[in-house]
Amino acid sequence: MTLNCLVITDQRSGVLSASSLEAISEARRLVVKAGGGTVAIGLIGSGLSPVVEAVKGQGVQRIFLVDHADLKGFSASAFAQAAVRMVEKLPAPVAVLMPDTALGRELAPRLGARLGAATVTAVVEIVPSSSGGLDVKRKVFGGKATETVHMPSPVVMSLRPNSFAIESSSGGSPSVESVELGELPVHAKGLSVEKVISTRGDTPELTEAAIVVSGGRGLKAPENFVLVENLAKVLGAAVGSSRAVVDAGWRPASYQVGQTGKIIAPQLYIACGISGAIQHLVGITNSRCIVAINKDPAAPIFKIADYGLAGDALTILPALTHLVSQSRGLPDPH
Amino acid sequence: MDILVCVKQVPDPETKLRVSPSGKTFDSDGVKFTINNTYDEATVEEALRMKEEFGFSALRVISVGPARAEEALRSALAMGADEAVLIETPRDMPLDPLLVARYLAAAATDIPHDLIMVGRQAQDDEAGAVGSALGEYLGLPSYSFVTELTPVPANHLLKMKRYVEGGEEVFSAPFPAVLSILKGAKDPRTPTLPNILKARKKPLKKIPVKDLEAKVANLPGGTRPTSETLAFTLPPPRAGAKMIEFQTPEEAADRLLKVLKEEAKVL
Numbered sequence: 001m002t003l004n005c006l007v008i009t010d011q012r013s014g015v016l017s018a019s020s021l022e023a024i025s026e027a028r029r030l031v032v033k034a035g036g037g038t039v040a041i042g043l044i045g046s047g048l049s050p051v052v053e054a055v056k057g058q059g060v061q062r063i064f065l066v067d068h069a070d071l072k073g074f075s076a077s078a079f080a081q082a083a084v085r086m087v088e089k090l091p092a093p094v095a096v097l098m099p100d101t102a103l104g105r106e107l108a109p110r111l112g113a114r115l116g117a118a119t120v121t122a123v124v125e126i127v128p129s130s131s132g133g134l135d136v137k138r139k140v141f142g143g144k145a146t147e148t149v150h151m152p153s154p155v156v157m158s159l160r161p162n163s164f165a166i167e168s169s170s171g172g173s174p175s176v177e178s179v180e181l182g183e184l185p186v187h188a189k190g191l192s193v194e195k196v197i198s199t200r201g202d203t204p205e206l207t208e209a210a211i212v213v214s215g216g217r218g219l220k221a222p223e224n225f226v227l228v229e230n231l232a233k234v235l236g237a238a239v240g241s242s243r244a245v246v247d248a249g250w251r252p253a254s255y256q257v258g259q260t261g262k263i264i265a266p267q268l269y270i271a272c273g274i275s276g277a278i279q280h281l282v283g284i285t286n287s288r289c290i291v292a293i294n295k296d297p298a299a300p301i302f303k304i305a306d307y308g309l310a311g312d313a314l315t316i317l318p319a320l321t322h323l324v325s326q327s328r329g330l331p332d333p334h
Numbered sequence: 335m336d337i338l339v340c341v342k343q344v345p346d347p348e349t350k351l352r353v354s355p356s357g358k359t360f361d362s363d364g365v366k367f368t369i370n371n372t373y374d375e376a377t378v379e380e381a382l383r384m385k386e387e388f389g390f391s392a393l394r395v396i397s398v399g400p401a402r403a404e405e406a407l408r409s410a411l412a413m414g415a416d417e418a419v420l421i422e423t424p425r426d427m428p429l430d431p432l433l434v435a436r437y438l439a440a441a442a443t444d445i446p447h448d449l450i451m452v453g454r455q456a457q458d459d460e461a462g463a464v465g466s467a468l469g470e471y472l473g474l475p476s477y478s479f480v481t482e483l484t485p486v487p488a489n490h491l492l493k494m495k496r497y498v499e500g501g502e503e504v505f506s507a508p509f510p511a512v513l514s515i516l517k518g519a520k521d522p523r524t525p526t527l528p529n530i531l532k533a534r535k536k537p538l539k540k541i542p543v544k545d546l547e548a549k550v551a552n553l554p555g556g557t558r559p560t561s562e563t564l565a566f567t568l569p570p571p572r573a574g575a576k577m578i579e580f581q582t583p584e585e586a587a588d589r590l591l592k593v594l595k596e597e598a599k600v601l
């Protein structure tokens with residue numbers, strides 16, 4: 001058996017995200033496990049030369065490029081057309097992998113629908129199956145169950161961030177091949193983004209961070225929220241919040257984790273002064289390890305947390321920050 | 335100008351999941367189904383706002399599911415939708431999100447739609463795949479993770495914000511289109527008793543899946559799911575948090591960091 005993988009990367013925010021590197025690493029591993037084949041990276045967008053340079057050293061055999069002025073803004077329909085052109089260049093069996101970012105989550109089903117391919121989103125584990133194709137695992141029911149799905153070739157899937165190891169590559173000198181986009185349907189032509197409102201500070205993106213520290217109403221006052229941010233800073237973590245914090249105007253909506261906010265799956269989630277309402281929990285249950293700091297030992301968050309500290313977040317947070325910064329030789333943030 | 339909202343009936347999130355005898359799915363016997371996917375309630379609310387503020391005329395809701403899914407549609411009617419369509423499946427029909435999208439597409443060709451709206455994801459399968467696949471089958475653009483929506487009906491334009499990693503994009507794009515709604519402007523309303531009673535009399539049309547099979551067979555992928563579920567497994571039940579004992583904040587910090595490093599191995 002062999003397998004040919006196409007990895008569609010996401011550089012919508014201008015950089016190649018860690019989740020894209022996870023997908024590239026996993027594609028290299030899959031081809032080895034399958035007993036050979038090609039890994040190709042598919043770059044779709046406009047003005048891609050810097051990205052081409054960035055992916056050249058990723059240990060893949062081919063780079064496909066659709067660089068077109070009409071692809072400046074993301075249109076799933078237009079990007080799917082570009083991806084189909086790339087898939088056509090790879091002999092079967094083929095698997096298309098992409099990160100489960102906002103872009104990947106919308107593109108994978110659209111591409112899968114166009115190809116009539118087996119399609120799944122938010123995959124956390126992949127194994128080549130003995131009967132050809134791939135068997136994948138994904139979390140369902142808010143992380144309460146796992147589904148194993150058999151996918152015959154061609155396969156299209158998005159990979160959940162933080163679920164696959166990034167392995168540094170062996171270099172390589174891939175061929176760079178320009179692929180013809182063809183005529184786009186009118187509705188897919190040149191979607192133009194007027195403005196990008198950036199909420200990215202100097203902390204990692206919530207949905208992709210390996211560690212997330214979150215604060216809730218239990219922090220008592222907006223000026224105390226900085227205690228959460230200080231711990232995040234020394235841990236290299238992203239900062240999240242409950243909706244109560246957003247509703248109270250302490251932090252913008254981009255911080256909110258949960259049903260009407262972001263759904264995240266970090267390695268470590270630290271909830272500080274958050275009660276654990278169901279609408280918050282649906283956003284975090286796929287985290288690998290959950291720590292809760294809450295004054296109330298009966299708070300519902302302790303039912304789903306792995307470790308609990310029943311106590312005052314206002315005193316425990318500074319102690320944690322101090323100890324982490326000490327052990328890492330960092331100055332205490334203020 | 336008409337809106338079509340896709341809703342899915344899902345098991346109550348509080349329900350205790352059990353594995354079915356086949357080992358391939360959850361056991362729906364005795365499971366309480368909620369009236370609606372909460373993400374779809376938010377979408378129905380946003381669609382009602384389109385009607386109330388921007389002059390869209392009719393709001394229809396549609397679902398693919400067994401007979402019990404009528405409850406989900408009735409609840410959307412009680413929120414204020416005008417009509418409902420149930421694409422009725424046999425109880426154990428194997429479905430995946432793209433096959434659902436093919437049935438929705440086949441039915442939607444006969445239902446007026448200037449805007450089609452779906453929720454961010456279904457609470458059970460968590461795929462978030464139906465919306466953009468539906469756009470593909472219908473040959474319409476799709477816009478996902480929409481966080482703000484202002485239509486300009488005269489120009490058939492939608493002004494939108496959508497979530498992207500690191501922020502939001504502000505853009506305008508044409509409709510008809512399929513939108514997946516991340517967040518509406520308002521929390522979903524709770525139907526009042528009079529509206530629940532009224533909803534019982536609103537039109538609800540049932541279409542058996544077999545009536546749509548010929549159309550679905552013409553779409554890529556056809557009438558069968560393209561993937562096959564091999565297993566549905568439950569992790570051992572969560573025991574609840576291991577509580578860390580401490581006297582002082584310093585001790586709390588010290589003990590927590592130790593277990594995170596040595597036991598959980600996440601630091």
Ligand SMILES: Cc1cc2nc3c(=O)[nH]c(=O)nc-3n(C[C@H](O)[C@H](O)[C@H](O)COP(=O)(O)OP(=O)(O)OC[C@H]3O[C@@H](n4cnc5c(N)ncnc54)[C@H](O)[C@@H]3O)c2cc1C
Nearest residue numbers: 216217218242243244258259260261273274275280295313
């Ligand atoms: C349609 C809808 C959608 C929603 N979507 C979301 C969502 O996406 N995300 C979300 O988070 N919520 C959401 N909610 C709101 C949710 O139901 C809760 O109201 C919210 O999560 C509560 O936030 P909280 O835990 O910060 O506040 P609270 O529930 O007030 O909890 C504060 C906690 O802090 C503890 N505490 C107090 N003092 C201290 C101290 N000094 N140290 C440590 N602990 C302390 C208390 O014991 C308490 O458990 C939604 C609600 C609805 C109706």
Ligand SMILES: Nc1ncnc2c1ncn2[C@@H]1O[C@H](COP(=O)(O)O)[C@@H](O)[C@H]1O
Nearest residue numbers: 340397398452453455456461462463464
């Ligand atoms: N069986 C269904 N019937 C109607 N709409 C559905 C169905 N399944 C999913 N949807 C719609 O598609 C959205 C995404 O679902 P999913 O792709 O299954 O996560 C949901 O929020 C619904 O709006």
